[in-house]
Amino acid sequence: MPELLFEIGCEELPAGFIDPALAFLEGAIDQALTAARLPHGRVLAEGTPRRLVVIVDDVAARQADLEEELQGPPASVAWSEGADGTRTLTAAGEGFLKKNSLVAGDLYEVAGKKGTVIAAKRREAGRPAADVLPALLEGVLPKIPCKKTMSWGDGRASHKQVFARPVQWLLALFGGRALAVRFADVTSGHTTRGHRYHAPAEVSVTSVSQYRAALERGQVVLDRAERKQMIRDLADRLAKQAGGGLLPDEPLLEIVKNLVEKPFPVLGRFEERFLEMPKELLVSEMREHQKYFAVVDGAGQLRPAFVVVAGSDSPQKDALAAGNARVLRARFEDGAFYFRTDRERPLAAGAPRLKDMVFQRELGTLAEKTERIQALATHQGMRIGLPQPVLVGVFRTAALCKCDLVTGVVNEFPELQGIMGRTYARHDGEPEVVAVGIEEHYAPRHAGASLPTGIEGAIVGIADRLDTIVGILGIGKAPTGSADPFALRRAAIGCAQIIIAQRFRFSLEDAVTFAVSAYRTQKKLDKVDPVALIRSTVEFLRGRVRGVLVERAAAQGLTGAEDIVDAAMAARGGVDDLPDVDARVTALARLRADQGAAFVSLAATFKRVGNILAQARQKGLAPAAVDPARLVDDAERALYDALTGVEARGAPTGVDLAELRARGAADLARLRPSVDRFFDKVLVMADDPALRDARLGLLARLEDQLVEVADFTKVQLEA
Amino acid sequence: MPAKKKQPAAKKRPASAAARRAPSKKPARANKKVATARTPAARAKAAPPSTRFSSSTAAPPATTFQEVILRLQRFWANKGCLIVQPTRTEVGAGTLNKHTFLRVLGPEPWSVAYVEPSSRPADGRYGENPNRLQHYYQFQVILKPSPKDIQEQYLDSLRELGIDPVAFDVRFVEDDWEHPALGAAGLGWEVWAQGMEVTQFTYFQQCGGLDLPRVSVELTYGLERLAMYLQNVENVYDLVWAQLPSGQKISYGDVHKQDELEWSHYNFKHADTGTLFAQFNQFEAEAKRLLDVAEPGALVLPAYEHALKCSHAFNVLQARGVVSQTERAGYIGRVRDLARGCAERYLASRAARGFPMLTGADRALFVEGSHA
Incomplete structure (x- = not known):
């Protein structure tokens, strides 16, 4: 069956546009073909900075024939019956005919959803695919996702078309014949072009295999994965010449593969003296502006070399390497200048200049934010009982955490915030924990990144994030849908991850309350109802915690723990004490993993406890305290004894939280046989009110133990 | 305020051996046709080995600062640009010159090229930094509406200066430009040669907060950088501004x-x-x-x-x-x-004034119902 080949030739497309555009094309063309009744094989979208290409195998030569039933208005509305019994079409009936180009003879009646309606068959013979495809492709093109679109020439006035960059040519072939597809100011033909410099001539092609051969001859590697692999292999080989390997940098690789139609990596070198600067600064200089790959030795130390991926096969590789090295040297000199001048003054001297930097218009400057972070971090530190010397470090970390934002290097490379703070703090002789804390208060820097290792960075990082969340929610800018300009969701997730990982036992609500009061002390957010703000912030945090808990369970091999997380979050303590919630999730999920079917019956049994009590309470039967003297049956006495045994044991001391909660879960598991026997032998809702109340009281005592761990009604019983 | 990003540090390159060997002084205008008319194999045979793959050959390098200006002026004059002179008021970039800022508005066609002495007071370094200047020169080209083959025209202008795009890995790297103080925005590229930005290439989309019905393309060449590149000097003040008939060389430092x-x-x-x-x-x-x-x-x-x-x-x-x-x-x-x-x-x-520079067909497209 024929193959479809479509190529959009463009002026150099933005690297970040290409992958999403191709992903879209693959899906959209597939769907459009199906919707057009054109059975087809695999849809492949590939591209380079100068072309987006779609190749579809085995497209049917004709559309499938269409026969569908069109239903119209109710028969009673479509027909009017004359006095003589003849029926004529009403305006509604005529309208249905006209709209669908039918004649009255086509009509019949059929039972619709709301009674009898008029209907007709619409038959449409399939058209040749070649006739359908141009409009189909033209329909898909304007929908290609484009963050920023542009017009060119007289485009806006003449053809109302915009795209990521100007379109230069279109190639559309179906079964070897050219299709006439119009997009922007171009009509498609049967020619393509190779590399901009190496093969600029137009080349006529009549098949996909010819097209691929033309690209190969034309120094174009269409496949993105192949370009990526070429860069990796060639660049790594070059890096070996410089006594190292490539510094792994997947995001950079993703960009660079879309900067060239075919990669021609070249090794460049720079002077050893630059290695005195922080590695992160050098790497930023190389990657951000120049898109060069850094070279590291086995120990991860930078080598004085880089790899630039050229886009054409320069006959003068040495000159090219030297030219790129010269650009890099000038950048390093600039960086060295900032690095030197930054260190002429201590990091702390930057603090007054934070008064000039606005955090958010309604929430004040970074100096004010720093004050709040200091207060909140200290408060949290005291809540978890940090010793005085550690508190001093926390306070100092908080005071300095934003100071590097006014340094020259961070001004030039915002992504080095924290890293330069750490470097400068060390240079100033600040305590090591403070230097590390400054860097780590930004951790985790992105999803999946590492968490703070030290207490200082952890506490200050939590305070910084809570302050942002409270503030932004306070000014009514909660994230909506995919719009989260202040990255509040990420901040909340980061907070939860740190609190749990560090096993910080404090009340989330208390922390939020303090964060709100820190704003109010500064006469900010004073028009907002503080109670409502505290509630909405806790609610917002709660919404992010669930995902964190599920992920943490999954990371321990306990997948599918969503219901257990919900059950644990609905326990008595709610989500206020995050490490405890996490420990209970782990204990229960592990119990389920260990016990399998037995856990299901355990959950069912405990669910039953909750259900009986709920029904009783609905009837206004408040369970009284249990009077053991009133219990008559062996089964209920046995349960009473087992329960008091668990209660009497109390919380063991000297074991960690995880162990504590694991034992708690095991205790509950051990109670189950007694509970099952109780339900087998005893009717809770006994006729004797005193007996009934005693039994309800017993169950309430049991529930009291259960809700300490989880709300078992939320556990899924299906395996 | 500066119209564009801070002027990045200027860099230079070694003189191109290939470029010096290149035979043609006037490669530019015919390039495209030649390229499309011949097969790659035929071109490979015809071209000297060092430029075997390139679609055309570069002129000998422009060896003085003023030669760079003269060649660019001549090149763009031949492409139909008016050659005008700088504005008399201090500006941070050629974009602020009325020949750009005001003329890109509205439907009237406008093609112009000029040198703009640009003032960036904060970039001064007392004459001590080899790359930074508080006063430097841009070569500014505006073409409205943007021609379909503008990238090729631009590459030809580099060849005219003696820069062979293949040898120097000339690339178009995404650079969306925005100038909040001018209410101006455009999409385009920074053009790299050997990793150095030598030109900003922008399709204007908005100016003065107004959408542009006809899109202008703006080319801004960094003249000092290009010249340092071509003359293979490390310090801007060492650039040869001119070589007089007497043989005496006047440097950029002598002038500035x-x-x-x-x-x-x-x-x-x-x-x-x-x-x-x-x-x-x-x-x-x-x-x-x-x-x-x-x-x-x-x-x-x-x-x-x-x-x-x-x-x-x-x-x-x-x-x-x-x-x-x-x-x-x-x-x-x-x-x-x-x-x-x-x-x-x-x-x-x-x-x-009825858009006086608008001609027949354009008038119908842009000013519907007007009395052309």
Whole structure:
């Protein structure tokens, strides 16, 4: 069956546009073909900075024939019956005919959803695919996702078309014949072009295999994965010449593969003296502006070399390497200048200049934010009982955490915030924990990144994030849908991850309350109802915690723990004490993993406890305290004894939280046989009110133990 | 304020051996046709080995600063650009020259090329830094509407200077440009040669807060950088500006080093901030007043020049370090309001004159129902 080949030739497309555009094309063309009744094989979208290409195998030569039933208005509305019994079409009936180009003879009646309606068959013979495809492709093109679109020439006035960059040519072939597809100011033909410099001539092609051969001859590697692999292999080989390997940098690789139609990596070198600067600064200089790959030795130390991926096969590789090295040297000199001048003054001297930097218009400057972070971090530190010397470090970390934002290097490379703070703090002789804390208060820097290792960075990082969340929610800018300009969701997730990982036992609500009061002390957010703000912030945090808990369970091999997380979050303590919630999730999920079917019956049994009590309470039967003297049956006495045994044991001391909660879960598991026997032998809702109340009281005592761990009604019983 | 990003450090390259060997002095205009008419194999045979793959060959390198300017002027004049002269007011970039800022508005065609001496007071380094200047030259080209083959035209202009795109890995790297103070935005690239940005290449989409019905393309060449590249010098002051018939060489330093020293002292230490703040306010008031003149209608061009003076006063104040981060946004907003006012009034003034430079077919496209 024929193959479809479509190529959009463009002026150099933005690297970040290409992958999403191709992903879209693959899906959209597939769907459009199906919707057009054109059975087809695999849809492949590939591209380079100068072309987006779609190749579809085995497209049917004709559309499938269409026969569908069109239903119209109710028969009673479509027909009017004359006095003589003849029926004529009403305006509604005529309208249905006209709209669908039918004649009255086509009509019949059929039972619709709301009674009898008029209907007709619409038959449409399939058209040749070649006739359908141009409009189909033209329909898909304007929908290609484009963050920023542009017009060119007289485009806006003449053809109302915009795209990521100007379109230069279109190639559309179906079964070897050219299709006439119009997009922007171009009509498609049967020619393509190779590399901009190496093969600029137009080349006529009549098949996909010819097209691929033309690209190969034309120094174009269409496949993105192949370009990526070429860069990796060639660049790594070059890096070996410089006594190292490539510094792994997947995001950079993703960009660079879309900067060239075919990669021609070249090794460049720079002077050893630059290695005195922080590695992160050098790497930023190389990657951000120049898109060069850094070279590291086995120990991860930078080598004085880089790899630039050229886009054409320069006959003068040495000159090219030297030219790129010269650009890099000038950048390093600039960086060295900032690095030197930054260190002429201590990091702390930057603090007054934070008064000039606005955090958010309604929430004040970074100096004010720093004050709040200091207060909140200290408060949290005291809540978890940090010793005085550690508190001093926390306070100092908080005071300095934003100071590097006014340094020259961070001004030039915002992504080095924290890293330069750490470097400068060390240079100033600040305590090591403070230097590390400054860097780590930004951790985790992105999803999946590492968490703070030290207490200082952890506490200050939590305070910084809570302050942002409270503030932004306070000014009514909660994230909506995919719009989260202040990255509040990420901040909340980061907070939860740190609190749990560090096993910080404090009340989330208390922390939020303090964060709100820190704003109010500064006469900010004073028009907002503080109670409502505290509630909405806790609610917002709660919404992010669930995902964190599920992920943490999954990371321990306990997948599918969503219901257990919900059950644990609905326990008595709610989500206020995050490490405890996490420990209970782990204990229960592990119990389920260990016990399998037995856990299901355990959950069912405990669910039953909750259900009986709920029904009783609905009837206004408040369970009284249990009077053991009133219990008559062996089964209920046995349960009473087992329960008091668990209660009497109390919380063991000297074991960690995880162990504590694991034992708690095991205790509950051990109670189950007694509970099952109780339900087998005893009717809770006994006729004797005193007996009934005693039994309800017993169950309430049991529930009291259960809700300490989880709300078992939320556990899924299906395996 | 600066129209573009901070002028990155200038760099140079070794002279091109291939370029020196290249046979043709005039490769540019015929390139495309030659390229499309021949097979790659035929070209490979015909071309010298070092440029085997390239679609054309480069001219011998322009060896003086003024030669770079002369060749670019000649090249773009041949492409149909008017060669005009710089504005008489200080500007941070060629974009602020009325030949760009005002002329890109509206439907009238406009193609122009000029050198713009650009003032960036904060970038001065007392003549000591080999790459940074408080006064430097841009070569600015505006083509409206943007031609279909503008990338090829641009590459030919590099070849005309002696830069072979293959040998020097000339690439178009995404660079979306935005100038909030001018209400201007465009999409395009920074053009790299051997990893160095040599030109900003922008399709204007918006200017003065107005959408542009006809898109202009703006090419901004960094002249010092290109010349350092071509002359293989590390220090801008070592550039040969001209070689006189007597054989004497005049350097960039001979022409500008004293300026850089004196103006750096002025911009960083001696400029009277009280005067500058007062000037800012006066220029702003004057610009506003001129925009509101009723008879014979807004005096847009004088108003715009006063807006530029405001902008420059602000730039010097910035260099003096007396504008705080928080105040900065306020000043930029005031300049933006002036720029927008000028853009709107200018467009209205051209419309009132019936867009006199608009010709037949274009008139039908852009001014429907008008009496062409």
